[in-house]
Amino acid sequence: MSIQNRESFLNNLAGRLHRPRRTQGVSRPDWSVYPQYDVLKGITQDELVEVLEKQCEAIHTDFIHTDRKGLPKLLEETIRNYNGKSMIVSNDSRNEEYGLSGLYKDLDRDLNVHIWDPRLGKGNQVIAEQADVGITFSDITLAESATVTLFNNKNNGRSISLLPKTYIAIIPKSTLVPRMTQAANQIHEATMKGEEVASYVSFISGPSNSADIEMNLIVGVHGPIKATYILVD
Amino acid sequence: MSVKIGEAPYKERITKGIENDFMREAVSSAQGRFRAGRLTRAEELGNWEDWRQLGEEIRTHTLENIDFYLQQLSDAVSEKGGNVYFAETAEDANHYIQNVVKKKNAKKVVKAKSMVTEEIGLNDAIKDLGVEVVESDLGEWILQLDEEAPSHIVTPALHKNKKQIRETFTKKRGYDQSDDPEELAAFARKELRKDFLAADVGITGCNFAIAESGAITLVTNEGNAEMVTTLPDTVVTVMGMERIVPTWEEMEVLVSLLTRSAVGQKLTSYITAYGGARLEDEIDGPDDYHLVIVDNGRSKILGTEFQAALHCIRCASCINVCPVYRHVGGHAYNSIYPGPIGAVITPLLDGYDDHQELPYASTLCGACTEACPVKIPLHEMLIRHRQILVERENKAPMSEKILMNGFAKWSSSPAAYKISTKLARPALTPWIKDKDRIENGPGPLKGWTDVRDFPAPSKKSFRAWFKERESDSHEHSK
Numbered sequence: 001m002s003i004q005n006r007e008s009f010l011n012n013l014a015g016r017l018h019r020p021r022r023t024q025g026v027s028r029p030d031w032s033v034y035p036q037y038d039v040l041k042g043i044t045q046d047e048l049v050e051v052l053e054k055q056c057e058a059i060h061t062d063f064i065h066t067d068r069k070g071l072p073k074l075l076e077e078t079i080r081n082y083n084g085k086s087m088i089v090s091n092d093s094r095n096e097e098y099g100l101s102g103l104y105k106d107l108d109r110d111l112n113v114h115i116w117d118p119r120l121g122k123g124n125q126v127i128a129e130q131a132d133v134g135i136t137f138s139d140i141t142l143a144e145s146a147t148v149t150l151f152n153n154k155n156n157g158r159s160i161s162l163l164p165k166t167y168i169a170i171i172p173k174s175t176l177v178p179r180m181t182q183a184a185n186q187i188h189e190a191t192m193k194g195e196e197v198a199s200y201v202s203f204i205s206g207p208s209n210s211a212d213i214e215m216n217l218i219v220g221v222h223g224p225i226k227a228t229y230i231l232v233d
Numbered sequence: 234m235s236v237k238i239g240e241a242p243y244k245e246r247i248t249k250g251i252e253n254d255f256m257r258e259a260v261s262s263a264q265g266r267f268r269a270g271r272l273t274r275a276e277e278l279g280n281w282e283d284w285r286q287l288g289e290e291i292r293t294h295t296l297e298n299i300d301f302y303l304q305q306l307s308d309a310v311s312e313k314g315g316n317v318y319f320a321e322t323a324e325d326a327n328h329y330i331q332n333v334v335k336k337k338n339a340k341k342v343v344k345a346k347s348m349v350t351e352e353i354g355l356n357d358a359i360k361d362l363g364v365e366v367v368e369s370d371l372g373e374w375i376l377q378l379d380e381e382a383p384s385h386i387v388t389p390a391l392h393k394n395k396k397q398i399r400e401t402f403t404k405k406r407g408y409d410q411s412d413d414p415e416e417l418a419a420f421a422r423k424e425l426r427k428d429f430l431a432a433d434v435g436i437t438g439c440n441f442a443i444a445e446s447g448a449i450t451l452v453t454n455e456g457n458a459e460m461v462t463t464l465p466d467t468v469v470t471v472m473g474m475e476r477i478v479p480t481w482e483e484m485e486v487l488v489s490l491l492t493r494s495a496v497g498q499k500l501t502s503y504i505t506a507y508g509g510a511r512l513e514d515e516i517d518g519p520d521d522y523h524l525v526i527v528d529n530g531r532s533k534i535l536g537t538e539f540q541a542a543l544h545c546i547r548c549a550s551c552i553n554v555c556p557v558y559r560h561v562g563g564h565a566y567n568s569i570y571p572g573p574i575g576a577v578i579t580p581l582l583d584g585y586d587d588h589q590e591l592p593y594a595s596t597l598c599g600a601c602t603e604a605c606p607v608k609i610p611l612h613e614m615l616i617r618h619r620q621i622l623v624e625r626e627n628k629a630p631m632s633e634k635i636l637m638n639g640f641a642k643w644s645s646s647p648a649a650y651k652i653s654t655k656l657a658r659p660a661l662t663p664w665i666k667d668k669d670r671i672e673n674g675p676g677p678l679k680g681w682t683d684v685r686d687f688p689a690p691s692k693k694s695f696r697a698w699f700k701e702r703e704s705d706s707h708e709h710s711k
Contacts, residue, residue, distance in 0.1 A: 001316045001510075003307050004329075009319035009528065010300040013474075016535040022301040028479050031290050035283035036486055055499070118514040125464065125516065129430065145499035154514040158463045162456060180500065184485035191446045191481065199313070199512050200462075201448070203504035208456035211496070212372035212388055213414040214395050215263050221371060221418055222425065223456025223503070 040144060040178035048143040048176045049231060055146035059206030060219050062228040071232050072103040075135075075168070078228050079107070082166045084133040086112035088124070090156035094137050098170070098232065118154045125159050134164035134224070138171045140186065144179040147205040148229065151198035158200050167207070167224040171231045235323070235354050236583040238382045238567050243590040250561035256384075256392040260562055263391055267553035270497015271604070278493075288490045288607040291483045292544035296535070302444040302477050303526065309447025313509025315522040323353035323529050330436070330469055331358055333523055337467050339364055339433035345451070345458035346370035347438025348386055348547060349473045349527055351569045352582075355436070367428045369457040371421050378405045384563030384571065387495050387549045392562060425457070435461035435519070439472035440546075441487055442524075445480045448506040449524070452491055455502075462507045468519035470508065474526050475543040487546055490606040494548035530582040539614060542577050544607045549574075551601035551611055557594050566591060573601035573611045580618060592618035655697075657690035665689045 014021040040051065049065070056063040066074050079087060087107075095101045095115075104113045114127045128134065136156060138148035148169040152158045161167050177183060180203065190197050208223030219225065241249075250256065275281035295302060307317040320326035334342060342359055344350065344366060356377075359366045368377040372390035376383060378401050383389030390398070395412040402408035402420060410416045437458050441450040449470050451458045462468055478484045484506075492498045511518035534543055552558050552572030563571035568579040568588065576591040592615045595601075601611040665671055671687040691698075 001311050001314055003311050003317045003319075005319040005321070005325075006304070006307060006317070009321060009526070010304060012321075012528075013300045013303070013532055013535060016532050017297070017300075018536055022298055023304060024301075026298045026301040028483070029290075029294060031287055033283040033287050035278070035280045035287060036489065038280065039278065059502070118516065121516060129426075142500075147500055147504075152515075152517065154512065154516070157515070158459065158517040162459050162463060180485045180489065180504075181482075184481040188445070188481040197446060199507070199509060199515065200518055201506040202459070203500065203506075205500050205502050208454065208502055210371045210418060210455045212370070212375070212390055212455075213398060213417055214259065215266060215388065215391070216414040218414050218418040220415075221422055221455040221457070222369070222429075222460055 036179070036181040039181070043178065045173065045176060048178065049173070051143040052141065052146055052171075052176065052229075052231070055144065056206070056229060059146050060209070060227075061146060061206040062226075064228065064230045065233075066230060067233040068098060071170070071230065072099055074230060075100070075170070076103060076107065078168055078230065079111070079133055082133055082168075082226065082228075084111065084166070086114070086127075086131045087133040087135060088114045088116065088128045088131045088160050088164060089134075090136045090160055091116040091118075092137050092156060094170075094172070098172075100170075116155060116157055116160060124157055125163070128157070128159035128163040131164040133166050133168060134160040134162070135168045135170065136161050138169050138175050138229075140177060140183045141171045141175045142179050142183060142203070143176055145205050146229070147180070147203050149183050150202040150204065152200040152202060153198050158202060161202065161204055162223050164224060166226045166228075167204075168228045168230065169204070171229055173231060173233050236352055236568055236570070236579055237587055238564065238569065241567070243565075243567070246565040246567055247561050250565040253392070253562065255394050256562045257560065259391055259394070261559050263385075263388065264553050264559055267387075267495075267497065267550070268604075271494050271550055271553070274493035274497050274499065284486075284490060285606055285608050287486055288546075289544070291478065291486060292546075292607045293541075295478060295483070296475060296540060296543055299475065299477065299535070302479060303474065305444040306442050306447055306477060307524070307526070309445065310508055310522075310524050311447075313447050313522075315447070315509040315524055317524045317526065320525055320527050320529070323527070326353050326471065326525050326527050326529070327355055327358035329525060330355060330471070330523075331362055333467065333469060333521075334359060334362060334364055334434055337433050337521075339467070341428065341432045342366045342434045342436060343428050343432035343461055343465065344368050344373075344435070345437040345453070345461045346373050346389070347436070347471060348569060349438050350436065350471050351383065352473075353471070353527060353529060355471065367425070367432070369425050369428065369461060370453075371418060371455060371457075374421060374425065375401060378402070382564065383569060385549060385552060386547055386570065392564070429457075429460040429464050432461075432465045434467045434469065435465040436469045436471065437461055439470050439476050440491065441484045442472055442477045442508075443479075443481055443484050443506070444477055447508050448481075449508040450484055450488065451503070451505045451507075452488060452501050453503045453505070454496075454498075459503055459505055462505065462519075463517045466519055467521040467523075469523045469525060471525045471527060474528050474531055487607075491546050491548050494546075494550040494604070494606040534578075534581050538617060539577070539581055541609050542574070542581060542614060544609055545574050545578070546607060548606060550604040550606065554600040554604045556596055556598065556600070561594070566594065573615070574609070577609075577611055577614045577618070585622060589622055592616075592622065655694060657694075661689060 140149040207227045210221045385391040399412040580588045
C-alpha cells in the first residue's frame with residue numbers, strides 16, 4: 001500500500017541529527033542491563049501457578065484450578081453462575097482436545113452457543129455483542145500480571161473476549177510463563193524468522209476498568225464486566 | 234484545540250487553580266495514590282534503577298536512529314496492507330485524515346484517547362466536515378460533553394467531581410440516576426456501545442509502534458481502544474513520530490515501565506498490538522487502515538540539547554510528584570501537556586512567546602527527574618529554558634527583569650548598598666505588622682505576601698552587626 005512524504009520527512013530528521021540518512025545497518029546494541037529476565041527467575045511451573053492465582057485477586061478476576069477431566073463441569077458452572085443464556089466461543093482445535101465440543105453441543109439445548117464462524121461474516125460481531133459470555137483459550141499466559149495472550153485470527157475473533165458482558169479464559173498450564181518478557185521474546189523470534197504473527201495480539205488482564213471518576217476504581221466499563229480464568233493441568 | 238488551550242494570562246490561570254478547592258483536593262489525593270502505586274511496583278521489582286537505566290538506553294538508541302526505524306515501520310505497515318502518511322505539520326495530518334473520512338462518506342467517527350490528536354486539533358477538523366466525532370475514553374467523553382480541555386494526561390477529567398459529571402450527563406444525555414461512579418460508568422457504557430457499533434471510522438493514538446513488525450501498541454484499561462480498532466471498517470492511527478521502538482522486546486520493557494509509572498499496575502487490563510488491514514476471512518479489524526506519523530515541531534528538538542525530552546513515554550509520573558502541579562492543577566499550564574514535562578516540551582513545540590512563564594512553574598526540587606522512568610533530566614531542562622529566556626530571548630518575567638537590573642546597579646555601588654540596607658526597615662515600616670512580619674507588602678513583595686508573610690528587614694544590617702561583632706571580639710581578646 002502507499003507510503004507518502006517519506007523521503008522528505010526522514011531526510012529532514014537525518015539533517016536535524018547532523019548526519020547522513022540511515023537506511024540500513026542499524027541494529028540494537030547490547031544493553032548494559034537486562035532486569036526483565038530477573039523477574040520470577042528459576043521458578044517452577046507450580047510456583048508460577050501460585051503467582052498467577054494471587055495476582056488474579058488484584059485484578060478482580062475469579063480463578064479456578066482444575067484438570068482436563070474436571071474442566072467441562074466447572075466451565076458449565078461458571079457459565080451458569082454468570083447467568084449466561086447466550087455465549088460465543090472461539091473456533092479452536094483445543095475445544096475438541098479438551099472435551100468441550102461435546103459440552104457446547106449439550107449446552108446448546110437450553111442455552112445459545114455460537115462457535116465463531118468466518119462464513120457468517122459480521123454476523124459474528126452481532127452475536128458477540130448480544131452474548132452474555134465469551135470464551136477463548138489463552139495462547140501464552142503471563143503469571144506476574146495474570147494476563148492471557150490471544151493471537152486473534154479468522155477462527156478466534158477479537159470480539160469474543162471484548163463484546164460480551166463476561167469473559168472466561170481457559171488456560172492450559174503449559175502456556176504459563178513468568179511475564180510479558182517471554183511472550184515478547186517468542187513473538188520477536190517468530191517475526192525474525194518471517195513467520196506470520198497474528199494481525200491482532202491481545203494481552204488481557206481481567207475485566208475492563210476505569211478510574212476516571214474521582215479516582216474510584218470502576219470494574220466493568222466498555223469491555224467485559226466480569227472475568228474468570230480456568231487453569232487446566 | 235492545539236497545544237495551547239486558551240488566552241487567559243498565567244497569573245489568572247494560577248489564581249483560578251489555587252482557588253478551586255475541589256480540584257486541589259482531588260489532585261493531591263490522586264498524586265498520593267499514583268505516587269504510592271508507582272513506588273510499590275518499583276519496590277516489588279527490587280531493581281527499579283536498572284529498569285530506568287534500560288528504559289533510557291532504549292529511548293536514546295531509538296531516537297538516535299529514528300529515521301531508520303520509521304522507515305522500517307512504514308515498510309512493515311505497508312506490507313500488511315496499510316497506508317502510511319508522513320505529516321510534517323498538524324494541518325497536513327488533519328487534511329489527510331479529513332480526506333479518509335470524506336472518501337468513506339462517514340457520518341460518525343469514534344476515537345480512543347490520544348494526546349497527539351488533541352495536539353493537532355483533529356476533532357475540530359473532523360467536525361468541520363459535518364461529521365460527528367465521539368471520544369470514547371470515559372474521562373475524555375465527560376470532557377467532550379462539557380467542551381473542556383484535559384487537565385492530566387492519564388486521567389483527563391481529574392478536576393471534575395461526580396456531582397458535576399452527573400449534572401453533565403443529565404443536561405446533555407438525559408441521565409436520571411445517581412452520582413454513584415459505577416452507575417455513571419454503566420450509563421456511559423450503554424451510550425458509547427451504540428457509537429462503537431455505528432461508527433464508520435475509528436481513530437486511535439499510539440503508545441509504542443514496533444518497527445520490526447509494523448504493530449501499533451495501545452495501553453488501556455477500559456477496552457474502548459479495542460472497540461475502536463475492532464469494529465469499524467476503517468481505522469486510522471495517529472502517532473507522534475517519536476513513539477517508536479525497534480522490536481517487540483523493547484516494547485515490552487517500555488510497557489512495563491509505563492504501566493507501573495502511570496497507574497501503579499503491573500500491566501493495564503488491555504495491551505493491544507494491531508495494525509495493517511485484516512487478513513483474508515478475518516472479520517474483526519479494518520479492511521482499510523492508515524497510519525499517520527506526525528512531526529508538528531518534534532524534529533526541531535532532535536539534535537538539540539533538549540533531545541531527551543522526546544524520550545517521554547507519557548506516563549505522567551513527573552506530574553504526579555510535582556508540588557507546583559499539586560497546587561495550580563493542569564489547566565494553569567495552558568497546554569494540553571501540563572506539569573514538568575509540559576513545561577519542558579510546550580515551549581519547544583509551540584515556541585516561547587505564549588509559554589514563557591512555564592519554565593518558572595517549578596520549584597526545581599528535582600522530584601520529576603527522580604520519578605521519570607526513562608531518566609529525562611526534566612528540572613535541568615527547565616533551568617536551561619530559563620537561561621535561554623533570559624540570555625537569548627530576553628524574555629524573563631517583567632518583575633524579575635526589573636529586580637535583576639536594579640540589583641545589578643544597586644549591588645555594584647557600595648554607597649547605594651550601604652544606604653539602602655540601612656533604609657530598608659524604615660522604608661517598609663508602614664507594612665510591618667507585629668514588629669517583624671510583613672503581611673501585605675508593596676510592589677515586588679506583593680506576589681509573595683499574597684500567600685505568606687515576609688520577614689521584616691532587621692533593625693540592624695548584617696554589615697553593621699558584623700562590624701559590632703568584630704569590635705566586640707577584639708575587646709574580648711584584649
